[in-house]
Amino acid sequence: MASTPTTTAGSPICAVCESSNGVNGGSLLRCKRCASTFYCSRSCQKKDWPNHKMPCKAIKEKRDKEIKEERDFNRHFAAMGVTSQTRDDVIHAGAGIKIVPTAFPQADNGVVYMLVPQVTLPLGAASFPWVQLPITAALGFPLQFVRIPTGDPTLSNEHMDQLTMESDWKAAEFGQSIIGGPATGSVCVVRVDGEELHMNHVSALVTFIREDLKEVRGVKAREAKGEVVDRREISTRLITAKRFVEVFQRIKQAESANNAQEKKVWKGVECPVKLD
Ligand SMILES: [Zn+2]
Numbered sequence: 001m002a003s004t005p006t007t008t009a010g011s012p013i014c015a016v017c018e019s020s021n022g023v024n025g026g027s028l029l030r031c032k033r034c035a036s037t038f039y040c041s042r043s044c045q046k047k048d049w050p051n052h053k054m055p056c057k058a059i060k061e062k063r064d065k066e067i068k069e070e071r072d073f074n075r076h077f078a079a080m081g082v083t084s085q086t087r088d089d090v091i092h093a094g095a096g097i098k099i100v101p102t103a104f105p106q107a108d109n110g111v112v113y114m115l116v117p118q119v120t121l122p123l124g125a126a127s128f129p130w131v132q133l134p135i136t137a138a139l140g141f142p143l144q145f146v147r148i149p150t151g152d153p154t155l156s157n158e159h160m161d162q163l164t165m166e167s168d169w170k171a172a173e174f175g176q177s178i179i180g181g182p183a184t185g186s187v188c189v190v191r192v193d194g195e196e197l198h199m200n201h202v203s204a205l206v207t208f209i210r211e212d213l214k215e216v217r218g219v220k221a222r223e224a225k226g227e228v229v230d231r232r233e234i235s236t237r238l239i240t241a242k243r244f245v246e247v248f249q250r251i252k253q254a255e256s257a258n259n260a261q262e263k264k265v266w267k268g269v270e271c272p273v274k275l276d
């Protein structure tokens with residue numbers, strides 16, 4: 001007996017008796033698990049179950065995977081403050097983000113290396129003047145921005161501002177965004193060492209910088225008031241791999257405790273920073 005094919009000319013029919021109405025003249029019932037097979041009645045559904053069992057499981061798994069990928073993709077862009085109108089420029093690959101190679105000739109296996117350092121950041125530029133974002137380099141979790149050429153060049157990107165924070169305590173701009181104020185344009189972030197980059201890595205990093213490096217971000221303001229600040233002490237105390245790992249685990253636990261969906265997403269996400 002046929003199982004899964006259920007539609008003719010777009011309208012659903014019972015997978016068993018091919019009726020286009022429910023048994024009491026109402027609408028057809030839909031399999032709750034796969035949401036893709038219809039029945040006129042509970043009895044037709046029961047009869048079909050031995051045949052439907054296998055395809056039902058496969059369809060459900062495929063759908064769950066697509067839903068998760070879509071959600072992860074949007075989470076990534078949300079974390080980066082990038083609008084989803086630019087998603088055609090990037091493809092989602094597993095748990096990470098890849099750049100479409102044709103748009104970025106220097107891309108290799110989804111990892112983009114900066115070839116020509118730029119002092120300034122013209123709006124049309126495809127990449128940014130760092131081989132690695134400063135904080136991520138300090139943590140051993142090297143990330144880099146790549147501009148999405150067809151993205152909105154006027155888009156203000158707050159997270160980009162945070163991710164470009166200067167981490168070298170000797171630098172004049174210590175604790176400030178190197179790009180100075182919210183940068184514009186749509187950007188994507190990639191890992192330059194070829195390791196997997198998960199959206200949750202990026203969102204944890206943004207949280208780490210925004211909330212746990214507040215003291216670093218406040219240094220210039222204190223100095224402007226005439227205070228003598230021990231930058232080196234602040235830097236070595238706060239910008240450490242050990243601390244990032246702690247913060248990462250804290251965020252992972254807190255968000256996993258929030259709801260089952262978050263828990264599932266976080267389950268497969270390991271901290272990108274490893275301690276020796
Ligand atoms: Zn039927």
Ligand SMILES: [Zn+2]
Nearest residue numbers: 031033034056
């Ligand atoms: Zn089903």
